[in-house]
Every structure is written in structure tokens, then in C-alpha cells.
Amino acid sequence: MIQAEIKSLLREDISILIKISNSGKHYLCDCGEASLLTVKEIQSVSAIFISHTHIDHFSNFDGIFRHQIGSGEKIVICGPKNIHHQIEARLKSYTWNLIDENAIEYEIREIVSKEEINIYKIHPPHWNLEFVKTQNFLFEDEYVNVDFAILDHKTDSVAYLFKEKDTITFNENASGFRKGKWISELKTAFENNDEDQEIEIEGTACKAADLFYLLTRNLGYRLGVIMDHAVDEENYKKVKAVFNEADLVYIESFYKDSDQEFAKLNYHSFASASGKIMKDCQVKETVPIHFSRRYTESDIIEIETVFYQAFREN
Structure with a gap:
């Protein structure tokens, strides 16, 4: 069964670890701060899924690859348009004269559209991108296949659905x-x-x-992660197409309902909107995540209360 653990503390930037029961296989959703993420867990990550590269979702990528270098493994990185150039820039910003070219390889999967996934590979010490091919699916291994929706957050923000094999x-x-x-x-x-x-x-x-x-x-267990997105019908149409009747979905609920003007201005969601779209998708279970740092613990409790009221409303 697929399991998820939020590895960031309440006021930290978001990072979620996806685990497969009875397996050493891990996947990581977003690279925000993650005080609860251990080195052992990082070294068990075989694929990283980036929703978008705003700093609160991407700032800890350096800390992740620091503990992966030297493994000799191939790690897959999936993300939105231009993710390959951003990964290349991060890796090239360091000096790698003591690192062998076989220390690691990253396979970067750039999500251009639902039908167009560009594949690149990159490895030390020079970290020069090499285009491999274009394919029409994102990710599949012996445990899961991963579907996705490209949502509007004034930039592409990719929401991921991990589907356990039937x-x-x-x-x-x-x-x-x-x-x-x-x-x-x-x-x-x-x-x-x-x-x-x-x-x-x-x-x-x-x-x-x-x-x-x-x-x-x-049917295999279906677990979704929906990060930052604007509250609009086009986004919701895409969410319903991918996440309908999922078993469990984590969804951003960045703002309180009383701060809807900030949500609209910043292309984020708010408590009742996130709860309602999960109800409309008829998901079995859902968890609100990724709250504004401006909020206190009592504010978070308010968001969660309003979220679940909208989700369970008859």
C-alpha cells in the first residue's frame, strides 16, 4: 500500500515522502524544508516530483542531492516546463572536482503537456544536459504509475496522483x-x-x-498530492479528471476563507474551496496542507475546521 508522511514541520515549507509498504522504495513530493526527513530516507528516494519551483517548494533540493551524490544510482526528477534548466543551474553552481562521473545520474522529466514529456539526463562532474527522447507518459515502475494535472498558479503547478498497480x-x-x-x-x-x-x-x-x-x-490504492493552485473552474475540471474517487488526497489550503482576496491575488486556494473540490471529486479521505506562514496554530485549526466542514457538507 502507498503511504505518505509530511516531513516538514508546521511553519516550514512543504515536503511529503511517499512510501511503498514492504519496500525500500520512496518518492519525494516537493523539496521545501523537511526537518523530519532523515538521511536514510533521502538515500532511499528513487524519484522526486516537483510541483513548481517557487522557493518554498524547491529550496531544499540542494540538501536532497547532497545526500544522494555517491550512490551510483539513477534518480528520476519530474517537474514543470524548464525544470531541466533549473536543475542544471543548481548543480553547476557548485564545484565537483572530487566527484566521479559515475557518482550519480539524474533523469529529468520535463512536463510540457499531458502528452509531451521531455526526457533529459545529467551527471557529474560537468552536469551537461543531454536530451534523450520525448514520451507520452510520466512515470511507472514495478509499484506505481503516476498521473498528473497541470494547474494554474500563475505558473504551471503539477498535481500528482500515485496509483498502485491493480x-x-x-x-x-x-x-x-x-x-x-x-x-x-x-x-x-x-x-x-x-x-x-x-x-x-x-x-x-x-x-x-x-x-x-x-x-x-x-483496484490499487490511489494517493494524490495537489499543491498550489488558483480557485477557478479550469483548474477544477483538471482536478476532477485525475483525482476523482481517489483514496486519499493531500491538497493545499493556503489561506483562511476570510483572506480570499489574498488567495485570488496570489493564485492560491483557501479552506472551504479546497474542501469542496475534494467533496466534488468524491475522494474517500483528504488532508489540508501547506498553510501561509502568516498564520498561528489557532488559524491553522480554523482552516482545518472550515476545510472539513466543506468536505463533509451534505
């Missing part, structure tokens, strides 16, 4: 047949929707579609 279970009690390799063949046919594939069971050829009743698809 699993298929076999109903042994309903089959009446002995176990065998035919079960894996049936699962493959089911995944590929290949109804006509022949499955041989105990010397008898069966049509796959006639055996699909023995299988159940279990």
Missing part, C-alpha cells in the same frame, strides 16, 4: 481444477483483455473468457 486474485474454491501454470496464463489474458486466448487445463482447451469469472481485479 492486483488480480484467483478464486481457487470456485475452479474445481488443480493448480498449474494455466492460472498465470489466465491472469495474463485477463490483463490483456484477450478473451479468445486458449487456456489448457488438464488436457482440455478452454476459452479464456469462459474462465474470467474465476478472477477478481482489486
